[in-house]
Structures are given as C-alpha cells and as structure tokens.
Amino acid sequence: MAGKAVQYTAAQIRDLGKENIPKELSGGHGLVYSSPATLAYNSPGAEGFGVKRAGLAVPESVMLIVAPGCCGRNTSIVSSMPQYKDRFFYLMMDETDLVTGRHLKRIPDAVCEVVSHLEKKGSKPRVVMICITCVDALLGTDMERVCSACERALGDGTRVRPSYMYALTREGRRPPMVHVRQTLYSLLEPMEKDPRSVNIIGNFAPLEDGELQKMLFNAGVKHIRQISTCGTYDEFLKMASANFNIVTNPEVRAAAHDMSSRLGIPYIELTRTYDVAKTAAQYKAFANAVGITIDISEEESKAKEAVESLKADHPDLTFNIGECLNADPFELALSLVRYGFKVGEIYAALAPEKFKYVSKLAELSPDTKIFCNMEPTMLYYDVSASRAHISLGKDAAFYCPDIPNIAWNSDIQPFGFQGITKLMETIGKIMKEARA
Amino acid sequence: MKGLRKVLTPFAPDQSGAVSVLYGLGGLIVIIDAGGCTGNICGFDEPRWQNVRSAVFSAGLRDMDAILGRDKLLVSKIADACKKIDASFVALIGTPVPATIATDYKALKRMLEKEISLPVLTIATDGMRLYDEGEALAYKALADEFISKDGSLDEITLGRTPLTYGSDFADITLEDYRKIGPSTKVTAASASGVEAAKRLGIPYETFSSIAADLAGSIPSGKVLVCHDEVFGKTLRDKGTDCDIATFFTLHDEIKQDGDKKITEEDEFTDLAVNGGYDVIVADESLKPLADGFKGQWIDAPFFALSGRR
Numbered sequence: 001m002a003g004k005a006v007q008y009t010a011a012q013i014r015d016l017g018k019e020n021i022p023k024e025l026s027g028g029h030g031l032v033y034s035s036p037a038t039l040a041y042n043s044p045g046a047e048g049f050g051v052k053r054a055g056l057a058v059p060e061s062v063m064l065i066v067a068p069g070c071c072g073r074n075t076s077i078v079s080s081m082p083q084y085k086d087r088f089f090y091l092m093m094d095e096t097d098l099v100t101g102r103h104l105k106r107i108p109d110a111v112c113e114v115v116s117h118l119e120k121k122g123s124k125p126r127v128v129m130i131c132i133t134c135v136d137a138l139l140g141t142d143m144e145r146v147c148s149a150c151e152r153a154l155g156d157g158t159r160v161r162p163s164y165m166y167a168l169t170r171e172g173r174r175p176p177m178v179h180v181r182q183t184l185y186s187l188l189e190p191m192e193k194d195p196r197s198v199n200i201i202g203n204f205a206p207l208e209d210g211e212l213q214k215m216l217f218n219a220g221v222k223h224i225r226q227i228s229t230c231g232t233y234d235e236f237l238k239m240a241s242a243n244f245n246i247v248t249n250p251e252v253r254a255a256a257h258d259m260s261s262r263l264g265i266p267y268i269e270l271t272r273t274y275d276v277a278k279t280a281a282q283y284k285a286f287a288n289a290v291g292i293t294i295d296i297s298e299e300e301s302k303a304k305e306a307v308e309s310l311k312a313d314h315p316d317l318t319f320n321i322g323e324c325l326n327a328d329p330f331e332l333a334l335s336l337v338r339y340g341f342k343v344g345e346i347y348a349a350l351a352p353e354k355f356k357y358v359s360k361l362a363e364l365s366p367d368t369k370i371f372c373n374m375e376p377t378m379l380y381y382d383v384s385a386s387r388a389h390i391s392l393g394k395d396a397a398f399y400c401p402d403i404p405n406i407a408w409n410s411d412i413q414p415f416g417f418q419g420i421t422k423l424m425e426t427i428g429k430i431m432k433e434a435r436a
Numbered sequence: 437m438k439g440l441r442k443v444l445t446p447f448a449p450d451q452s453g454a455v456s457v458l459y460g461l462g463g464l465i466v467i468i469d470a471g472g473c474t475g476n477i478c479g480f481d482e483p484r485w486q487n488v489r490s491a492v493f494s495a496g497l498r499d500m501d502a503i504l505g506r507d508k509l510l511v512s513k514i515a516d517a518c519k520k521i522d523a524s525f526v527a528l529i530g531t532p533v534p535a536t537i538a539t540d541y542k543a544l545k546r547m548l549e550k551e552i553s554l555p556v557l558t559i560a561t562d563g564m565r566l567y568d569e570g571e572a573l574a575y576k577a578l579a580d581e582f583i584s585k586d587g588s589l590d591e592i593t594l595g596r597t598p599l600t601y602g603s604d605f606a607d608i609t610l611e612d613y614r615k616i617g618p619s620t621k622v623t624a625a626s627a628s629g630v631e632a633a634k635r636l637g638i639p640y641e642t643f644s645s646i647a648a649d650l651a652g653s654i655p656s657g658k659v660l661v662c663h664d665e666v667f668g669k670t671l672r673d674k675g676t677d678c679d680i681a682t683f684f685t686l687h688d689e690i691k692q693d694g695d696k697k698i699t700e701e702d703e704f705t706d707l708a709v710n711g712g713y714d715v716i717v718a719d720e721s722l723k724p725l726a727d728g729f730k731g732q733w734i735d736a737p738f739f740a741l742s743g744r745r
Contacts, residue, residue, distance in 0.1 A: 003522070028496065028498075029513075030496070030513045030516055030517060031466060031493035031494065031495060031496060031513050031514065031516075031517045032471060032474070032493055032494040032495075032496040033493060034474055034478040034479075034485065034492045034493065034494070038471065038474075038475075038494070039474070039475045039478050039479035040475075040479070067532075068449070068532045068562070068563040068564040069446035069447060069449050069563065069564060069566075070446070070449035070450075070451055070452070070473055070476060070531065070532065070563030070564070071446075071472065071476075071532070071563070072445060072446040073445070073446045073447075073448065073449060073452070073476050073480060073481065073743070074475070074476050074479065074480040074481075074743070075445050075446070076445035076742065076743035076744070077480070077743070079445055088445070089440070089441060089442055090440070090441035090445070090446055091439055091440055091441075092439040092440075092441065092446065092564075093439075093564060094439070094564050095535070095562065095564055095565075098532070098535060098536060098562075098564070103439075106437070106439070109437060110437060110440050113437050113440060113442075114440075114442065117442055133472070133532070134469075134470055134472070134502075134532060134533050134536075135532045135533075135536050137499065138499075138502055138503070138533065138536045138537065139536065165472070166470075166499075167469070167470035167471050167472040168470040168497060168498055168499040168502060168533070169498070169499050170470065170471065170498070171498060172498075172499065374496075376491075376493055376517045376520055376521055377520050377521070379489055379491055379521060
C-alpha cells in the first residue's frame with residue numbers, strides 16, 4: 001500500500017453500495033492528511049468564511065477571541081483585510097487559566113475595555129461576539145452566563161453573544177458553522193411583519209445579484225435582505241420583519257428553524273445545482289410554493305447557450321474537481337458529464353448523502369476516480385496518470401499544478417442559471433487563454 | 437489588562453515551533469488536535485508546506501475521543517498510517533486538547549512503540565506557550581532519541597527556522613543531527629538554538645546572519661531592538677549600542693543591563709515612547725503600539741511575531 005494514494009472509481013463505489021462506502025473515502029476514521037481542503041476547512045481564519053469571519057457578519061460587531069494563542073494565530077490574515085480592521089481582539093489564555101478557569105471572570109472586564117477603547121476611537125460596537133475554542137468545549141464553559149455577565153457589566157444595551165469555534169464537534173449534531181448561524185440570527189427580535197420583505201439566508205457574502213432577486217422583485221417583493229448587504233445593525237434587525245426566508249445553504253437550516261418558531265418566519269430551501277434542467281424545475285417548484293408567477297425562459301436559454309458554446313469549442317474537455325469551490329463537487333461532476341464533458345478525478349470526502357450523485361455518475365462515467373482529501377496516502381498522490389485539461393476548485397490546483405485552474409471559490413456566491421452561465425463562460429475564457 | 441491584545445495578533449505558538457524543527461526530517465508528524473491546530477501550522481506557520489510535501493497529519497480528534505480519553509484509538513490510527521506512509525520516526529505534537537485532558541505522553545509513547553517499529557518522539561506543547569519554547573522541546577526530543585554526540589559533523593546551526601528567519605532557514609537532515617559530535621561547531625541563531633546548544637553540552641556561539649547584514653545600516657544613537665535575543669545580540673556584537681526587548685525567551689547568558697523580556701502590548705509602548713530611544717529595530721507590525729515615538733524605525737520582519745512574510 002505504501003507509496004500510492006487510495007482511490008476508487010465511480011463504478012466500484014456504486015457496486016459497493018451506499019452502506020459500504022470505503023472508509024478511506026468518507027474520512028474521519030484515521031489520521032487526517034494536511035491537504036489544502038482539510039487545512040482550509042480546519043483553519044477558519046485562513047480561508048473563506050469560518051467561525052471567525054462568520055461571527056463578524058453582523059454589522060457593527062467586533063469579536064473577542066478568548067483562547068490559547070494558537071487558536072487566534074492565523075487571524076492576522078483576516079485582520080489585514082480593511083473590513084476587519086479594529087474588529088478582532090484577543091484575551092490570551094495561559095496554563096493557569098486552563099486549570100482554574102479564572103479567565104472566565106476576566107472576560108467581562110476585557111469586553112468593557114474593548115468597548116471603551118473603541119468608543120474612544122469613535123466606533124463603539126453594537127455587538128461583541130466572544131469566540132471560544134476546544135478548550136472551553138472540554139471545560140464545559142457556560143458561555144450564555146458569561147455573555148449575560150458581560151452585558152450587565154456594560155449596561156448600555158450592547159449585545160454580547162458567544163461564538164463557538166469547536167473543531168472537536170465538527171461532525172456533531174450542531175457543528176460550529178451551524179451554531180454560528182444560529183447565534184447570528186438569535187440577535188433578531190420579534191417585530192411587525194412586512195409582507196413585501198424576504199430574506200436570503202445561508203451565506204455570509206451575498207448571493208450574486210441575479211435572476212432570483214429579479215424574480216422576487218417582479219413578484220412584488222420590495223425588500224430583499226441578506227446579512228452581508230445590511231449596512232448597519234439597525235438594518236440587520238429589520239430581517240425580523242421578513243415574510244419568509246429563502247435558505248440557500250443547508251448549514252443555516254437550524255437557524256431558519258429557530259426563526260420560524262421564535263419570529264414566525266417560515267422558510268423554503270433552494271439548492272445550488274449546475275444542472276440546467278434541475279435549476280428550471282426548482283424555480284418552478286419555488287414559484288408554486290410561494291404563489292408567484294415567474295418567467296425564467298431568458299436566463300434558462302442563456303445557460304443552455306453557454307453550455308452548448310463551451311461544448312462546441314471544447315468537445316472533449318476533461319476536468320479534475322476539488323472540493324474547495326462554490327459547488328458540490330459530485331453534483332458538479334455529474335452535471336458536467338451529463339453535458340457531454342469528461343471528469344477524470346474528484347478530490348472530495350464522500351458522505352453517504354452524496355452517493356446518489358456517484359451512482360448516477362457511474363452510469364455515464366464509470367472510470368471517474370475518486371480520492372479523499374483527508375486520506376493519509378494523498379501524500380503520495382501522483383498526477384501523472386491524469387489526462388485532465390483543466391481543474392476546478394482551489395484545492396485541485398495543488399494536485400494538478402501544470403494545467404489551468406479555476407478556483408471558483410469567491411465569497412460572492414454564484415447561483416442558479418446565472419451561476420451555470422458564468423462557470424461555463426469562465427471555463428471557456430481560461431481554456432482560450434491557456435491555448436493562446 | 438494582562439493578556440488582552442488590542443493591536444497585535446497572537447504570536448506563533450509552541451506547537452508551530454516544534455513542527456518547524458521536525459519538518460522535512462522524514463518523520464510522520466501527528467498533531468494531537470481536532471484539525472484547527474494543524475490548519476494553523478501547515479496552512480499558516482509552515483511555509484515549506486506549499487512546496488515540500490511532508491507527512492504532517494491531524495489526529496482528527498472528536499469531542500468523545502477527548503472526553504473518554506481514547507488513547508487506544510489514537511494509537512490504532514497512527515499504527516494504521518505507519519503501514520501506509522514511509523517514515524523514519526513518529527512525532528506526537530501536543531495542543532490545548534491533550535493539555536486539557538492531561539494526556540500521558542509517556543504512556544502514549546509506550547503504547548505506540550508496542551505497535552510500530554519506529555522511534556516515537558513526544559512533544560508536550562500546549563498551544564499556550566510561544567514558538568521558541570516548542571522549538572526547544574523538539575530539539576530536546578531529537579537529542580534524547582537521535583543525538584549520541586559521538587559523530588563527526590563539521591558544523592550545524594540550531595534555531596534558524598522559518599518562524600524566526602523566514603526563507604533564510606537552515607535545511608538540516610536527520611542524519612545531520614545523528615552526526616553531531618564533540619568537535620561539531622554549533623551556532624545558535626535564535627533563543628531555541630541557545631536552549632538546544634546548552635542542552636547538548638557542546639560549546640556554541642551565537643550568530644544571526646540576517647542581523648549581521650543589517651548591522652551596517654543602523655544609525656548611531658540609542659537603539660532598541662525588539663526581535664529574537666540572538667538577533668539583538670548579533671547587532672550588539674557588530675557594534676550597535678542597543679538594548680534588547682523580546683516577547684520571547686531572554687537567556688541570562690545574553691541579557692545585559694537595559695535588556696528586557698516583555699509580555700504585554702503596554703510594556704512595548706512604554707519602552708518605545710518613554711525609553712528615550714532614537715532608533716527602533718523591530719517588525720513594523722509593532723508600530724501602532726509606538727504612537728508618539730519620534731525616532732527612526734528600521735523594519736526587521738519577524739514572522740513568529742507578526743505573521744507577515
């Protein structure tokens with residue numbers, strides 16, 4: 001076994017069945033390889049929206065990270081971004097804190113000092129998020145109580161909420177990225193409903209301004225709010241007036257459920273797919289569910305044309321696909337294969353709920369190889385057997401350094417027909433540049 | 437307030453220091469964490485990870501592993517990986533999680549050595565101490581396991597890692613460590629190098645080539661150097677009349693009157709603003725703490741401090 005990365009073909013996985021996915025592909029059973037995907041996932045300050053950036057999605061908020069120094073180390077990357085200047089603060093834990101828990105008594109003083117410091121600079125926050133890590137998870141710290149003590153100490157209405165960066169609970173019932181979304185929306189207070197207001201929730205950067213918003217406006221909606229487009233805390237609070245929530249990321253489902261029961265805001269889920277037919281069907285089902293009439297013919301035609309144009313220019317295009325991208329890698333692979341392209345390799349952990357894609361992929365592309373980014377033998381991954389022309393996903397560039405790559409991982413989220421069109425056009429552009 | 441950081445981000449922790457010494461030696465390095473610490477180390481503190489593949493793994497601990505102290509499961513995971521990965525030793529690197537549950541590293545080492553035929557190094561870092569202490573612990577583990585001090589290596593530089601010196605790090609192999617002998621010329625390039633050299637019991641000298649290169653460009657006057665202690669001492673050895681302030685270890689062998697070990701942001705502010713210095717040599721990330729300093733600032737990048745490459 002030594003010296004070779006473990007891989008299975010789509011056909012092999014289909015034959016094994018959903019209940020027998022090899023443990024080397026599902027991850028979580030052994031040591032975890034330090035691949036770009038696992039590091040990005042596990043290092044929330046370094047890539048995308050992890051707990052630290054997510055916790056600051058609320059306007060006019062700051063974060064106090066109460067943790068050993070190692071937990072806040074890579075925050076310097078985020079702190080250097082202009083929008084996070086003067087928004088991260090640290091209360092460093094030492095070994096005595098660990099043994100005695102004395103740091104908890106210091107948190108209210110630290111919060112007061114941070115707020116006072118910012119008030120002097122003319123930027124007093126409305127919310128202080130307190131980020132705690134694995135240590136306090138194991139100590140069983142009651143952060144709700146600590147936050148209440150902080151609010152009492154401040155005594156000026158500034159909200160203080162916990163943000164749990166518990167990597168230990170990553171595969172638990174409420175993993176950190178689910179919990180942080182619940183925390184953010186727990187700041188909303190009941191208010192009078194505005195039937196012409198809708199929230200799009202799920203991500204921390206906006207959904208690309210496109211057809212979904214256009215459909216809603218055409219249906220008479222006046223206010224579409226996303227947490228990332230709220231310029232002020234007061235604007236954010238108006239999200240409580242929404243008639244309904246559109247959920248675009250399953251990790252916000254628990255928060256949507258909370259908002260439904262606490263604020264009386266129902267929700268409906270929309271899934272990102274790179275399949276034109278499925279996107280059309282989903283929009284029609286959405287329109288029926290919320291009782292609106294929509295016309296998607298123009299956007300649908302554009303997406304179809306973009307696919308056909310790429311196919312005409314590059315009929316034999318072969319992809320390798322990673323998992324650090326704004327897509328489900330298995331769903332994307334299946335969509336591309338259905339369009340007539342080839343997918344050589346996929347680098348992604350295979351959860352049972354993704355089996356349906358692999359099973360269908362096996363019918364059309366049985367030899368597509370699947371690797372898991374977490375598997376230790378990925379240390380020996382050798383790209384020389386791959387015949388791919390282009391890779392998708394930031395992590396795929398690590399494995400395939402000599403072919404063009406599209407990271408496709410921008411903060412602003414592609415969605416619907418517009419997302420499909422843009423991806424196809426980007427692939428075409430990158431391939432044209434590569435051949436020039 | 438003690439421990440509160442309003443300007444600086446946390447410095448490189450001990451676990452990053454330990455990996456920095458062991459990286460590239462051909463070992464199978466296991467960080468006993470849930471994944472976040474490994475993300476910080478490979479994804480941020482270890483620049484070689486981008487270019488040189490090395491067997492650095494997260495133990496992938498989950499809450500119940502920690503709560504129930506599932507050491508047998510950890511040993512089984514490592515033994516399984518050893519069947520798939522070619523390695524010359526196994527190193528276990530501590531993080532806040534094993535520190536919280538009081539992991540018995542000696543027991544872990546014994547359990548693992550029964551399952552595999554490789555030497556096992558255990559490094560009890562906890563993520564709360566600083567990188568130079570982690571580097572020193574890694575050097576100690578290497579010395580205990582591999583250095584017999586009867587070799588014939590000509591020279592070796594200890595403590596010249598990417599965390600202190602960025603791309604100007606010393607590329608040392610496991611074989612080099614094995615060959616250290618009584619006649620080896622040992623140079624300590626940073627605080628961890630001093631600690632390692634002292635532990636080896638071999639005469640050593642201190643020298644930082646980057647500091648030596650900088651020495652000629654420092655104007656006269658009262659100078660404060662805020663960096664690693666050997667960096668400061670090298671400037672002093674090259675004729676700069678300076679005081680050393682460091683957030684990291686300051687050994688008695690290096691400390692002189694006017695030198696100071698500092699911990700808090702306020703301490704640096706006080707030195708910079710009220711110390712009467714004409715020149716400050718330090719990473720420019722410290723500048724916001726020196727509001728009111730009227731002299732000349734000479735930038736001396738220090739990755740472990742600023743995270744700035």
